[in-house]
Amino acid sequence: MATTARYQPLYNEDAPVRPAIVAGIVSTWIATFLAAADSTVTSTLSATIASEFDSLAIISWLGSGYLIGLTAIQPLSGKLSDIFGRRASFCCASWMFTIGNLVCGLSCSKGVLIAARVVTGIGGGGCISIATFIASDNIPLKRRGIWQGTGAVVYTAGMGLGAVIGGAVNDAVGWRWAFIGIAPISLVAGLGVMMFVPGHTDKQSTRELLGRVDFAGALTLVSSLRTVVAACLTAWFVSMAFYALTFYVPLYMKMLGHSSSEIGLRLLPDSIGAGLGSFLVGLVIRVSGKYGVFRYTMTILLVLASVGFVFSSVHTPWILPELYLLCKGFGMGGVLTMLILALLHSVPHKRHATATSALYAFRSTGATVGLSAASAVFYHRMYQSSLEKGSSCKEGDQCYLDALHGAFQLALVFAAAGVVSALFVATHESSGREEDGKEGEETR
Numbered sequence: 001m002a003t004t005a006r007y008q009p010l011y012n013e014d015a016p017v018r019p020a021i022v023a024g025i026v027s028t029w030i031a032t033f034l035a036a037a038d039s040t041v042t043s044t045l046s047a048t049i050a051s052e053f054d055s056l057a058i059i060s061w062l063g064s065g066y067l068i069g070l071t072a073i074q075p076l077s078g079k080l081s082d083i084f085g086r087r088a089s090f091c092c093a094s095w096m097f098t099i100g101n102l103v104c105g106l107s108c109s110k111g112v113l114i115a116a117r118v119v120t121g122i123g124g125g126g127c128i129s130i131a132t133f134i135a136s137d138n139i140p141l142k143r144r145g146i147w148q149g150t151g152a153v154v155y156t157a158g159m160g161l162g163a164v165i166g167g168a169v170n171d172a173v174g175w176r177w178a179f180i181g182i183a184p185i186s187l188v189a190g191l192g193v194m195m196f197v198p199g200h201t202d203k204q205s206t207r208e209l210l211g212r213v214d215f216a217g218a219l220t221l222v223s224s225l226r227t228v229v230a231a232c233l234t235a236w237f238v239s240m241a242f243y244a245l246t247f248y249v250p251l252y253m254k255m256l257g258h259s260s261s262e263i264g265l266r267l268l269p270d271s272i273g274a275g276l277g278s279f280l281v282g283l284v285i286r287v288s289g290k291y292g293v294f295r296y297t298m299t300i301l302l303v304l305a306s307v308g309f310v311f312s313s314v315h316t317p318w319i320l321p322e323l324y325l326l327c328k329g330f331g332m333g334g335v336l337t338m339l340i341l342a343l344l345h346s347v348p349h350k351r352h353a354t355a356t357s358a359l360y361a362f363r364s365t366g367a368t369v370g371l372s373a374a375s376a377v378f379y380h381r382m383y384q385s386s387l388e389k390g391s392s393c394k395e396g397d398q399c400y401l402d403a404l405h406g407a408f409q410l411a412l413v414f415a416a417a418g419v420v421s422a423l424f425v426a427t428h429e430s431s432g433r434e435e436d437g438k439e440g441e442e443t444r
Contacts (some may be wrong), residue, residue, distance in 0.1 A: 023192060024195075028151075032128050036187050041165060046259065046262075047251075060265065065114045066120055074360040075357055078354045081133055095190060098186040149285070232361075237290040241415035242302065244371060248378065251347065252309070266321070290295075343355050377410050
């Protein structure tokens with residue numbers, strides 16, 4: 001087995017966080033927000049893009065292409081950034097993210113657009129993962145809960161606002177600018193990390209550095225700790241449910257006759273709930289040091305949201321979908337914060353990057369599988385309905401609503417599985433004063 005690099009924390013436990021580090025972490029949050037928004041921005045752009053390229057099939061590829069890239073990079077981002085350095089790895093990821101979005105905005109064919117979405121996902125996935133590692137390396141453990149909670153707020157707010165921003169930009173200047181506009185901001189975020197985050201000092205050659213990537217060690221870590229396994233599975237299932245709802249709720253609202261910008265506004269409770277869930281859960285954990293209750297309460301909120309959409313129709317009062325979206329966002333924001341903090345307390349500092357990469361890999365894989373599975377159910381139900389009625393299933397027809405209900409029912413199954421797996425996450429009591437050697441002790 002290859003030698004595992006030990007990436008040492010760069011903070012003094014009792015010293016205040018330096019302003020330069022704060023600036024660097026804020027820069028990572030900007031990139032995290034953009035990457036999270038990019039994962040959902042196409043939910044309100046997909047109909048317009050499909051119309052321009054005259055392809056209904058491209059709708060599912062717009063989301064899954066990004067998530068495939070995200071899934072591919074996140075299992076490796078921890079070890080690669082251990083070896084090559086957080087700053088260099090983050091800057092490389094942000095540049096890929098920038099270039100990918102530029103190509104998306106300038107693409108002239110379906111193939112180029114889908115390929116660019118994959119490249120964008122690789123860059124975005126790296127930014128999301130490495131931002132967490134940079135915070136863990138530079139923030140003392142007793143303050144880490146609120147910082148990681150804030151990072152989770154940024155991530156979930158990005159996921160919620162992506163559709164809102166996409167719809168507004170599409171109606172104002174066209175869908176291409178929803179991608180092009182991200183590029184310069186991402187570039188600035190990468191420059192901020194380059195300026196303020198400490199660099200890597202290892203002078204080994206590239207071949208020697210690559211030889212230190214410990215793939216077997218990462219697999220062993222995931223399979224040997226109950227909390228790591230349970231947290232990863234929970235992230236997998238809730239991401240399946242979240243993305244199935246995220247991409248098909250806008251189609252339900254489109255069926256009701258809303259424009260892209262109106263859909264974006266109606267999706268705001270999702271973003272508000274996600275931000276509140278992340279922040280409040282992080283704050284409660286910071287104050288009390290306990291998070292056992294959040295294992296099931298946050299995942300149950302996702303179940304309730306899924307149930308609500310399963311029973312929605314064209315006659316549903318407008319306020320109810322808003323409440324369902326609020327539950328969806330609050331539950332997802334809260335459970336992501338709980339999972340990352342549970343994970344960080346269950347393994348020693350030298351394993352933080354590997355464990356976090358595993359969590360993010362399962363989360364992004366779940367998003368990809370969930371969206372693909374929901375798309376398969378949706379199109380299968382439309383096809384079956386078309387055969388039964390002898391004509392194509394059009395937006396606004398009952399068969400179209402039935403197909404949407406199929407996607408929502410699948411999200412409900414995924415959310416319920418998330419509740420079960422979350423119960424196996426071990427509870428921890430943290431006063432915020434643990435040393436690295438004590439991390440990993442579990443209260444069972």
